[in-house]
Structure formats: C-alpha cells, structure tokens
Amino acid sequence: MTTTLTSGRAGFQSYRPHRRSGILAAPVLHTYAAVFLVAGWILPILNLFVPKGIIDDIWATSQPGGQPPGRDLSRVRRSGLVLAWWLTCLASGGAGLCGRYADLGAWNAPVLLAALGLWVVAGGLAIAVV
CATH class of the missing domain: 1.20.5 (Single alpha-helices involved in coiled-coils or other helix-helix interfaces)
Structure with a gap:
C-alpha cells in the first residue's frame, strides 16, 4: 500500500507540470480529468490503464506542432x-x-x-x- 501511494504521489508530481504545459500549448480535451493523475495509480483496475492514457495525452500534446485547439485526445493516434x-x-x-x-x-x-x-x-x- 505504501508503494502504491508513493507511486501515485510521484506520478502526480511528475505528470502535473507536463500536463499543464500541454494544456497551455494546445487547449485540448484530455482523456482523463486531473483527479486521475493520482487516482489512476492508486485505485485497483484503473491503475492498469489510466497512467498510460495520461502519458498518451502528454505525448500527443508535446509533439512538434501540437494539436489543434479543441481536439479530443482520445481520437489521436497513440x-x-x-x-x-x-x-x-x-x-x-x-x-x-x-x-x-x-x-x-x-x-x-x-x-x-x-x-x-x-x-x-x-x-x-x-x-x-x-
């Protein structure tokens, strides 16, 4: 349990600035709400796919050229x-x-x-x- 909480906190601290800069660079609809930055690591079953989805969103918004404003990131090629x-x-x-x-x-x-x-x-x- 302690390891899970630690990884959730580390995930939140490392994802948050990247997600924020991605939002500033291209105001797009992210796949998961901000609460999942931590909950995605801690909650059973969710921790099997939410962290990857968050990284996919960060990856998509940080590519050269970014994404057009208003784009739904769940439809971007992973x-x-x-x-x-x-x-x-x-x-x-x-x-x-x-x-x-x-x-x-x-x-x-x-x-x-x-x-x-x-x-x-x-x-x-x-x-x-x-």
Missing part, C-alpha cells in the same frame, strides 16, 4: 513507444507478483529474474519516452 513501455511495466509487475506469491517451486527464482529484466527494460523505455 505512440508505439508508450505502448511498449506500459506493456513491459505490466509484464514486470505480473511476473514479480507470480514469482513472489505463487508456489512455482523451482521456477520462483527464474520468474523473479525475468521480472527484474523486464523492469530494467521498462526503465530504459521510460527514459526513451521522456
């Missing part, structure tokens, strides 16, 4: 790089949970190593996204 980052984040989390809590016998260590590898890849992709 980035493959952002999708790859988010899928590796989810895969890393899933593998970590399986390795930690599932009774996999001899497979626990390899699954945890795979989770670590995916986490490193997700970190590299996050750097590329930023």
Whole structure:
C-alpha cells in the first residue's frame, strides 16, 4: 500500500507540470480529468490503464506542432513507444507478483529474474519516452 501511494504521489508530481504545459500549448480535451493523475495509480483496475492514457495525452500534446485547439485526445493516434513501455511495466509487475506469491517451486527464482529484466527494460523505455 505504501508503494502504491508513493507511486501515485510521484506520478502526480511528475505528470502535473507536463500536463499543464500541454494544456497551455494546445487547449485540448484530455482523456482523463486531473483527479486521475493520482487516482489512476492508486485505485485497483484503473491503475492498469489510466497512467498510460495520461502519458498518451502528454505525448500527443508535446509533439512538434501540437494539436489543434479543441481536439479530443482520445481520437489521436497513440505512440508505439508508450505502448511498449506500459506493456513491459505490466509484464514486470505480473511476473514479480507470480514469482513472489505463487508456489512455482523451482521456477520462483527464474520468474523473479525475468521480472527484474523486464523492469530494467521498462526503465530504459521510460527514459526513451521522456
């Protein structure tokens, strides 16, 4: 729970300035309300897709040329790089949970190593996204 709250706060603090500058650059309709900057990381089920949607919106508004005013960002083509980052984040989390809590016998260590590898890849992709 503490990790979830910390990641929600970190997400809010890192997304808010980018979202604000995106709104100033192009006044467009964002996919999620500002309350989801934190709630999207903390609430179960929502945390599987809301953070990616927020990053997609930030990505779309920060592209050269931006977006025309009044454009609905839910209709903008999404980035493959952002999708790859988010899928590796989810895969890393899933593998970590399986390795930690599932009774996999001899497979626990390899699954945890795979989770670590995916986490490193997700970190590299996050750097590329930023």
